Amino acid sequence: MRQRNWSGFVLGAVCTTAGIATWSFVVGGSAASYLDAKMGTVAMLAGGLIGQMLVTLATVPSSTTYGIETVISTKPQLGSRGSYLGLFMQYCTALGWNSVLMLFFGRSVASVLIASGVADEGSRSAIATVTTVLGIVGVWWMVSRGAASLQRVGPVVAVGMCVIAVWLFYVLFSEYGLANILDAAPIAAWPDRLLNYTSVVELLIVSTWGWWSYMGGMVRMVDSGRKALLPSMLGLGVAWVVVAAVSLYAALMTGHADATVWAIEVAGTTGGVVVLVFIAFANLGSTLIGAYVASLGVSQVPWIGSRVRWKWIAAGVLAPMMLVTVFFSGPFSDNIDRFMAFVGLMIAPMVGIQIADWYVLRRLSSLRVSALYRHDRGSDYWYVAGFNPAGIIALVLGSVTYQLLLNPVTYEPRSELFKYLTASLPALAVGAVTYVVLSLVLPMSSRASSSTGEVAADRTA
DSSP states (O other), X not given: OTTOOOOHHHHHHHHHHHHSSHHHHHHHHHHTTTOOHHHHHHHHHHHHHHHHHHHHHHHHHHHHHHOOOHHHHTHHHHOTTTXXXXXXXXXXXXXXXXXXXXXXXXXHHHHHHHHTTXXXXXXXXXXXXXXXXXXXXXXXXXXXXXXHHHHHHHHHXXXXXXXXXXXXXXXXXXXXXXXXXXXXXXXXXXXXXXXXXXXXXXXXXXXXTHHXXXXXXXXXXXXXXXXXXXXXXXXXXXXXXXXXXXXXXHHHHHSOOOHHHHHXXXXXXXXXXXXXXXXHHHHHHHHHHHHXXXXXXXXXXXXXXXXXXXXXXXXXXXXXXXXXXXXXXXXXXXXXXXXXXXXXXXHHHHHHHHHIIIIISOOGGGOOHHHHTOOSTTSTTOTBTTBOHHHHHHHHHHHHHHXXXXXXXXXXXXXXXXXXXXXXXXXHHHHHHHHHHHHHHOGGGGGGGXXXXXXXXXXXX
């Protein structure tokens, strides 16, 4: 319990740091393809709040009550071995988003040096690559120091990026005028207005699903759900969406979704350099959080956590990101929207399953934390060969539902139902309903629900 000493302010700052980074600008720029400033702002806020509310319901109860992180919290639903699917989701999300952040970190630094006259345009690629590598090494050094780095870096980055966001709003309104921004047409909208609106809501929901991977590692550092609720909703449901609105407006006025391009065009050379420096700094802070929670998840694997030192776990987590950003930066950057769709494909039903477990089946009160850390047949969460049939089947059916509504490769709807329901929310609902029904029908999936003892003694610090 002594280690869980974050205040609500610190948690809010860390959540804001995680949320406000390049992905805010990427998502805002993508939204400009579908909607204008007015509808885009409404759709982004709606999607961000809906997604974060659901992620909060799925993650906060178990993490704040028992101090467990995201991967461990999936064992009651997926089983002792099935939780490796949770680890896979968490790691893929962190790897993908952190690769986005570090690629833009390198590009931001390159743009700053070129705009300042320190380097020429021909050296852009080399500078970006070298800077990305150095940034990843710096993140590894900070992650190796544990949660203390998050506590120190979070408030500084959060305050700095909020100031920059306010300043960018001022520059945009001064340069282009509110009327022109509100009148600007979307860059490449579908003919169907409702489809455009739903596409942006889905984009924001599916982006917010990424916080599922992060939440457990962050909110476990406070000792009550009450302290976690408002900071997480404001930091991960509102703050990053507000910053994304900056990119939405800038993209509508300039026709460029890439912040490394529009920052200088909107704010001028000096102002653009300042913006890019802060974006680069914010990316390091967000990558630090992603790398920390991914390392924490990997450390829960028995043969890794007991034999490998924390700093080498962090190095192993960051190594694939180094490969992606150095050797596959182009293909990855060109397919960010597809990556986000695949995040929704995996995580949407998982969020529904956990919400159903905690609130419909009410198994939170009977959670046995000591059993979560057992990896043999004696664990209450062993079920069938280490897998919970109800959770695995629900996860699969939820993912299939997502694919039937939206093509995760092209981000194009496969059904008319998409524009009325999104893809994420039906996937969540199918996962939740399937899990409840199978948990009640299959006896082996209800094994842990009968264990009610040792709850108080099992709570961890």
